[in-house]
Amino acid sequence: MYHAVIIGGGACGLMCAVQAGYLGKKVLVLEKADKPGAKILISGGGRCNYTNLYASATNFISENEHFCKSAFSQFTVEDTISFFETYGIVGTEKTLGQLFPESNKAKDIVDVFVNLCHDFDQTILCNAEVKSVEQTVKGGFKVIYTLGTKTKEVEVPAVVVASGGLPVQKMGASDFGLKVARNFGLRVTKTAPALVxxxxxxxxxxxxxxxxxxxxxxxxxxxxxxxxxxxxxxxxxxxxxxxxxxxxxxxxxxxxxxxxxxxxxxxxxxxxxxxxxxxxxxxxxxxxxxxxxxxxxxxxxxxxxxxxxxxxxxxxxxxxxxxxxxxxxxxxxxGYDRAEVMRGGVATDELSSKTLEAKKVPGLFFGGECVDVTGWLGGYNFQWAWASGFVIAQNI
Ligand SMILES: Cc1cc2nc3c(=O)[nH]c(=O)nc-3n(C[C@H](O)[C@H](O)[C@H](O)COP(=O)(O)OP(=O)(O)OC[C@H]3O[C@@H](n4cnc5c(N)ncnc54)[C@H](O)[C@@H]3O)c2cc1C
CATH class of the missing domain: 2.40.30.10 (Translation factors)
Known part of the structure; x- marks a missing residue:
């Protein structure tokens, strides 16, 4: 039924779902919180600094500083600006290239994704916490999740891990993406609070x-x-x-x-x-x-x-x-409760920079904060989340 399950209805997962929708691909977004985009809503003091006019690879920390270049060339800052403009979000620069919606409302950004997912008939299940991801004999994946008190499972040819990083645990942040990577034998670099x-x-x-x-x-x-x-x-x-x-x-x-x-x-x-x-x-x-x-x-x-x-x-x-x-x-x-982002994550040498697919596990993709690509303060981290979500959507 689905081309992929997306684990996490945050910035990367939502962009991935929408871009998959443009391409006619059906996805199931599993989000453990009771609403999608919770971190987008609190970002930039509730105003969401959604990109930076000057974003380039030099504004990111990673074991491999060149890794993010491919994703940023496939989905540029101009692409981010015109994507949101198409849906009525006009950006205004506050300082140092930091772009915010003119309305100053982060909710407007989340609404764009929720409305588009609805238009493309993409399914977002909230209160759905993924517990495990296993490979099936057929070469696909079995994703086991809880929905309320029930345990459910779904089989899909591809899984997108967009479950974010460790900052702000009271909002449900977890190391789930890192655990999935380790379970599949992928290396994870040392993680630590950043922008803290x-x-x-x-x-x-x-x-x-x-x-x-x-x-x-x-x-x-x-x-x-x-x-x-x-x-x-x-x-x-x-x-x-x-x-x-x-x-x-x-x-x-x-x-x-x-x-x-x-x-x-x-x-x-x-x-x-x-x-x-x-x-x-x-x-x-x-x-x-x-x-x-x-x-x-x-x-x-x-x-x-x-x-x-x-x-x-x-x-x-x-x-x-x-x-x-x-x-x-x-x-x-x-610590993580006051950090804006997590440094480190799934090692870039485990992933194709062009597709963000795990080299050892075809069909398994990682995007957003759980990857070892950490942006500066000022809209850079969302630019990475949007770009990585876009890239994965092209390849699932
Ligand atoms: C206070 C604060 C303000 C910020 N402000 C900005 C800003 O203005 N500009 C900027 O560029 N960046 C900002 N950031 C950073 C930005 O929010 C993150 O870099 C970005 O949200 C990462 O996107 P993501 O999709 O990887 O993860 P997230 O947006 O965190 O989404 C991951 C989602 O996965 C879900 N999830 C986790 N585990 C599971 C599971 N097992 N099953 C199902 N769902 C799961 C989580 O509930 C979450 O909704 C801010 C961060 C914080 C904490």
């Missing part, structure tokens, strides 16, 4: 906590990469876009460097202020750059009560070092 806030403990913890709520524009770097966006001080450490971005590249025990004035030199600023207003306190210069509360907090580290004219060479060195090279050694991260 970082915690700070020890002697600086109180200082960070006191600054909770302050947000400043910074460049955050480690030995691999740097990001220029805001950071947010919190009761337990650091969050904000720059921190979420670097978290995907951070490993426990490593230090990150924060430049709190990435587009100017603090020493040049002090020099030029000194010429006209040497009596100005360092405190008021810093309060002007940041906030009064933040400048006051810097008293712990900098001679903020000195006037600019009286700053010594050592003072200037200390100020430059602190503002431009502030080092933090996070204690850890806030």
């Amino acid at each position: 806030p970082l915690t700070v403990t020890g002697k600086d913890a109180d200082w960070f906590a006191a600054l909770s709520g302050n947000s400043i524009f910074c460049r955050v770097s480690n030995s691999k990469i740097s990001f220029e966006e805001n950071i947010l001080f919190t009761h337990w450490g650091l969050s904000g876009p720059s921190i979420l971005q670097i978290s995907s590249y951070w490993r426990p025990g490593e230090t990150i460097e924060i430049d709190m004035l990435p587009q100017q030199s603090i020493l040049d600023l002090i020099d030029s202020e000194r010429l006209t207003n040497g009596k100005k306190l360092l405190l008021s210069l810093l309060a002007h750059l940041y906030s009064k509360k933040f400048a006051e907090a810097l008293r712990k580290y900098l001679p903020v009560d000195k006037n600019l004219a009286s700053l010594s060479k050592d003072d200037l060195y200390q100020i430059e070092h602190f503002i431009h090279h502030f080092e933090v050694k996070p204690a850890g991260d806030k």
